[in-house]
Amino acid sequence: MHDLSWRPGAAAARDHRARLNAGLRAFFSDQGVLEVETPLLSAGAPQDPAIESWRACAPDGVSGYLQTSPEYPMKRLLADGSGDIYQMARVFRGGEQGHRHNPEFTLLEWYRLGYDHHRLMDELVGLVHTVAALDPRWHRPGGGVRRLPYCDLFREALDLDPLSCTTDDCAAAAADAGLDLTGRLDRDAWLDALMSLVLAPRFPSDRLTLVFDYPESQAVLARPSEASPGCASRFELYWGDLELANGFHELTDPAIFLARRKQDRERRAREGQALPDIDAFFAAAMTSGLPDCAGVALGVDRLLMCLLGTRDIATVIDFPWGRA
Amino acid sequence: MATYSTSEFRGGLKILLDGDPQVIVENEFVKPGKGQAFNRVRLRNLRTGRVLEKTFKSGETVEAADVMDTDMQYLYTDGEFWHFMVPSSFEQYAMSQAALGDSAQWLKEQDVCVVTLWNGEPLSVTPPNFVELKIVQCDPGVRGDTAQGGTKPATLETGAVVKVPLFVEEGETVKVDTRSGEYVSRV
Numbered sequence: 001m002h003d004l005s006w007r008p009g010a011a012a013a014r015d016h017r018a019r020l021n022a023g024l025r026a027f028f029s030d031q032g033v034l035e036v037e038t039p040l041l042s043a044g045a046p047q048d049p050a051i052e053s054w055r056a057c058a059p060d061g062v063s064g065y066l067q068t069s070p071e072y073p074m075k076r077l078l079a080d081g082s083g084d085i086y087q088m089a090r091v092f093r094g095g096e097q098g099h100r101h102n103p104e105f106t107l108l109e110w111y112r113l114g115y116d117h118h119r120l121m122d123e124l125v126g127l128v129h130t131v132a133a134l135d136p137r138w139h140r141p142g143g144g145v146r147r148l149p150y151c152d153l154f155r156e157a158l159d160l161d162p163l164s165c166t167t168d169d170c171a172a173a174a175a176d177a178g179l180d181l182t183g184r185l186d187r188d189a190w191l192d193a194l195m196s197l198v199l200a201p202r203f204p205s206d207r208l209t210l211v212f213d214y215p216e217s218q219a220v221l222a223r224p225s226e227a228s229p230g231c232a233s234r235f236e237l238y239w240g241d242l243e244l245a246n247g248f249h250e251l252t253d254p255a256i257f258l259a260r261r262k263q264d265r266e267r268r269a270r271e272g273q274a275l276p277d278i279d280a281f282f283a284a285a286m287t288s289g290l291p292d293c294a295g296v297a298l299g300v301d302r303l304l305m306c307l308l309g310t311r312d313i314a315t316v317i318d319f320p321w322g323r324a
Numbered sequence: 325m326a327t328y329s330t331s332e333f334r335g336g337l338k339i340l341l342d343g344d345p346q347v348i349v350e351n352e353f354v355k356p357g358k359g360q361a362f363n364r365v366r367l368r369n370l371r372t373g374r375v376l377e378k379t380f381k382s383g384e385t386v387e388a389a390d391v392m393d394t395d396m397q398y399l400y401t402d403g404e405f406w407h408f409m410v411p412s413s414f415e416q417y418a419m420s421q422a423a424l425g426d427s428a429q430w431l432k433e434q435d436v437c438v439v440t441l442w443n444g445e446p447l448s449v450t451p452p453n454f455v456e457l458k459i460v461q462c463d464p465g466v467r468g469d470t471a472q473g474g475t476k477p478a479t480l481e482t483g484a485v486v487k488v489p490l491f492v493e494e495g496e497t498v499k500v501d502t503r504s505g506e507y508v509s510r511v
Binding site (some may be wrong): 048050051096097098099100101179181182183184185188189192193195196197202220236243246273291299 | 330352353354355357358359360361362364376378379380381383384439443497
């Protein structure tokens with residue numbers, strides 16, 4: 001037997017990926033959004049409790065972090081007056097591997113000045129429909145987008161108020177749904193479990209679903225919502241049960257940013273997670289002033305999976321981790 | 325005590341859960357982009373055969389099950405216990421009917437099976453994929469009917485009942501696939 005592990009594994013998807021990339025770039029070119037490039041390797045990293053940065057070390061002892069998203073440097077561009085920008089970025093996340101995850105993947109991230117998250121959701125849906133129409137072989141999402149607030153989704157489907165429920169309430173809702181879960185979870189982790197393992201699997205399989213206004217405890221870098229008290233202006237796009245994109249009406253208040261970062265860091269310390277170095281340039285840019293804007297990051301490999309109707313990310317990546 | 329973290333989960337891994345040894349049949353990594361990661365796992369209980377689905381918070385650890393597959397020769401049954409021997413060491417193990425389950429019906433003396441040991445105690449037996457057994461009872465054969473699809477039940481020397489083609493006769497030896505319980509050919 002010859003060793004065949006050298007062979008790329010996504011030959012059938014290769015020309016589709018090239019066509020999709022070209023279609024995405026054409027979309028932004030038509031909209032007058034500027035393509036930018038930012039470094040893969042940075043001195044600091046985000047402190048998100050559930051995202052692990054890869055550390056890269058040079059032989060001389062100099063080390064940095066591979067980006068988990070291009071968000072920080074892109075926001076530095078925005079703060080510098082770049083105007084609307086987008087990027088197709090390779091990003092890296094530690095410990096994420098499965099049928100829907102590869103530790104290295106492609107994010108399409110873009111920012112629109114003066115947009116709020118609702119206007120950006122409209123554009124995001126428009127982008128998916130536009131590129132899906134580029135090739136007659138591709139799946140297209142069914143007509144009509146389900147679009148609802150995070151809290152409504154939980155109240156309607158599980159009779160659970162995500163803002164006031166206890167972990168016991170969440171555990172009971174999970175048990176009702178037949179979810180047998182091991183491990184100590186805080187409320188947000190329970191809400192994640194219910195979202196990923198109970199609610200998303202019930203989304204209509206051929207449709208787009210937009211969930212918006214997440215609990216403030218899951219705000220990340222979204223600004224507090226005016227329409228939904230206790231929530232932040234964050235949204236996610238699903239195609240069927242697959243999470244495709246995450247976006248914000250961006251937080252511009254540096255004080256809130258610093259407070260959340262401190263909280264995240266304390267949480268990481270409490271859980272015994274690595275504490276990456278802080279990105280001081282980004283904090284300084286936030287303080288200098290981020291313009292009012294909305295931004296979103298879309299998983300390009302996953303979009304390609306949906307267009308091709310495949311359930312395994314390894315079928316759209318020639319060299320997935322393990323064979324890279 | 326050996327343990328496994330969820331990041332080591334993969335098909336075939338044997339873990340101890342709820343006091344029973346279980347084998348991971350399927351492991352799926354589930355994680356919202358910004359949120360908590362989980363491992364959704366399908367497990368088969370090696371003692372009861374029951375399959376269940378369980379979700380672990382990623383990063384949790386579980387105890388490894390000291391489970392080992394060993395080739396053994398089936399020796400005989402005394403009516404209460406079935407006796408097996410490791411050919412290389414002559415070490416003998418006895419199993420009850422309850423532990424044997426459906427495997428008992430395929431066991432012929434001298435055949436080599438895979439005995440699964442848990443903490444050194446036999447847990448289950450996997451008979452050879454194919455066994456050759458003599459028919460001790462079936463209806464008379466239908467002469468000339470060698471190609472038609474009809475079947476009839478035949479009782480084999482071990483007590484198993486399999487469907488055989490109409491032309492097969494009592495006293496003949498047949499080859500059976502123990503995984504499906506289906507007749508393969510005459511021997």
